[in-house]
Amino acid sequence: MLSRQVLKIFMTITNVLFFIIAGVMLGIGIWIAVDKIFISDIIGTDLFNAGAYLMIICGSVLILISIWGCLSTVQMKRMYIMIYFVAVLVSFIMLIGAGIMAAAFQGEIKSTMLASMRATLQSYYGYEGTRADTVTHSWDTTQTLLRCCAVEDRDYRLYRESWFYKTQIEQGVQRGEIKYVPESCCVYTERYQQYVNLQTCQKSTHMAPGSDTDRGNNPALYYTGCYQAAVNFVQGNAEVLVGMGFGFSVILICGMVFSILLYKRITYDFTPVSTRER
Numbered sequence: 001m002l003s004r005q006v007l008k009i010f011m012t013i014t015n016v017l018f019f020i021i022a023g024v025m026l027g028i029g030i031w032i033a034v035d036k037i038f039i040s041d042i043i044g045t046d047l048f049n050a051g052a053y054l055m056i057i058c059g060s061v062l063i064l065i066s067i068w069g070c071l072s073t074v075q076m077k078r079m080y081i082m083i084y085f086v087a088v089l090v091s092f093i094m095l096i097g098a099g100i101m102a103a104a105f106q107g108e109i110k111s112t113m114l115a116s117m118r119a120t121l122q123s124y125y126g127y128e129g130t131r132a133d134t135v136t137h138s139w140d141t142t143q144t145l146l147r148c149c150a151v152e153d154r155d156y157r158l159y160r161e162s163w164f165y166k167t168q169i170e171q172g173v174q175r176g177e178i179k180y181v182p183e184s185c186c187v188y189t190e191r192y193q194q195y196v197n198l199q200t201c202q203k204s205t206h207m208a209p210g211s212d213t214d215r216g217n218n219p220a221l222y223y224t225g226c227y228q229a230a231v232n233f234v235q236g237n238a239e240v241l242v243g244m245g246f247g248f249s250v251i252l253i254c255g256m257v258f259s260i261l262l263y264k265r266i267t268y269d270f271t272p273v274s275t276r277e278r
Helices: 004-043 047-075 078-124 130-146 156-161 163-170 198-203 226-269 273-277
Strands: none
Touching (some): 004 078, 004 226, 078 130, 078 156
8 A cells, every 4th residue: 555645745746737727727718708709609509608617617616626635635634535535526527427418519519500600690790789789790700810701611692691781782882882791701911910902802893792603713802601610610629628628537537546545544544553453
């Protein structure tokens, strides 16, 4: 049986790693909630929001558990160690459950994303109202950051079914002055901090987006659709979560194993010698 001192060292190392990964999870959750949560307004699901808030909650709870683990190691009280073991076990079970649920709903999320993105763009983009303003802003942010336009590749004509286009028609805007796509669909150069050509991007009628055919190639317009870009974006964040989940699983298992060994070691050390021999 390992000595008490060796087990304390292993427990301390495990909880320090526990604390670091939990802190990273908390930080990523806050970053997603503050900077990336706009994606949920256009993909038609709150799971992305829920995932961000869940990371914040789990990260905070796991930090507390790691601190409790260090306290248990210093105090060497069996009750403290047992509470720590139960908390780690519950966390491990919840982590496995979350992984199973994420895998189960992955296909469903993808199947609803395409229809939801089309619906939000057609029904809300360019309309007036709190909900519409939020969706419009989210679409603009998504198209700007992901360098895409509309839903699927070369799907810029979808904007003709949105309030962005319908409002211009109702106002009697002349054909040569109609904006067929918003600015966020236009190619933006970071080097020069400006759009390549807004006039060509938004109002061109002899090629995309104003032409009724796909003739020509508009160098000022994004042709990539936001559906695949959004899928890649969500999957990229999911890969980070999977990696963190795997790391957590290993550390949680180590925490449970070392806590059991330390509990048994304390019990053994406080058992009278005569009783041990029996």
